[in-house]
Amino acid sequence: MGAVSARPDPPPAVLDVAGLSVRTGDHALVEDVSFHLGAGERVGLIGESGSGKSLTALAIMGLLPDELSASGHIRLREVERDLLSASETERSTLRGDRLGMVFQEPMTALNPLMRVGAQVAEVLRIHGAVSGREAATDRARDLLAAVELPDPERIARRYPHQLSGGQRQRVMLAMALANGPDLLICDEPTTALDVTVQAQMLKLIDDGVAARDSALLFISHDLAVVATVCDRILVMYGGRIVEAGPTRALLTRPRHPYTEGLMAASDLEAVDAAGRLPTIAGSVPPDGRFPDGCVFRNRCPRGDDACQAWPGWTGEQHDGVACWYPSGSGREAGRG
């Protein structure tokens, strides 16, 4: 008889990322990133600007710029081949079919010379979901209506520059959901939106994932939004995942000093007498070169000589912390 596990089995993986690194020349911008997304799971990826969130997403999509190279393993549900060793033809078939993404900069991802209705129709036709021009146009209009664009008939005839930022993001969401992807990646999908439109967009994303038992990788700076949307959170800093765990546990009992700093920086009750929020000391290195060993050690309030070596993971890879002295371990006392 097998050993009885105290932990429930994780949901079957839709996406499994193992040891992913992204490099420019000999410099790692993303290093040894591993995580999985289960069916129906909504997972947040948070961290300051420059921490490697978008590059991680682009590596999964197979859309890294030519000057960057990726190594490691990326496996998608029911796809035999590791995505990193798939050909460009195979990858472009998967994009828009099994993988959908709402990009951080919608203007760079939409074709400026093509009406948005035709762009949605093209995604449907290329991937074989709908055959025939007329059927694709009708279905595209339905999708634009499904993402609650007012007067979808009229919007479909517009070019991207004739839409507001929020409307462009909805068009991208319509394209990302067009073929019922296994994985939806949303990179800062609501940053430019006012609160009401943001709430509508989040509901559309949530409905899109629920309808298809897909997985969601949700990238955001906004902890309040991530807390609303996500079941689990990955915290990224310096190209590494430094902490991962279920949303509530991670937000109420962060273990990594960086996560603790993020929480303090977003805790409105922590505003001091001068009206300032506590912030994390120092800043992300402007040249993107983080320290060797623990990437956070030049900003950490409790590092010591041990931190000149990368700490590896305490706990499990998919639900743990990368720190020599994590909070709650009893080892953090007396540092600093």
Ligand SMILES: Nc1ncnc2c1ncn2[C@@H]1O[C@H](COP(=O)(O)OP(=O)(O)OP(=O)(O)O)[C@@H](O)[C@H]1O
């Ligand atoms: N093509 C490139 N060549 C060299 N460096 C790059 C390239 N693209 C991104 N970088 C660098 O890689 C690091 C991670 O970039 P990335 O866009 O993934 O950050 P991010 O976490 O998404 O930040 P933000 O929150 O600002 O969107 C940054 O230091 C960035 O300057």
Ligand code: SF4
């Ligand atoms: S490993 Fe050391 S420097 Fe890095 S976060 Fe932990 S205590 Fe701080």
Ligand SMILES: [Mg+2]
């Ligand atoms: Mg980004």
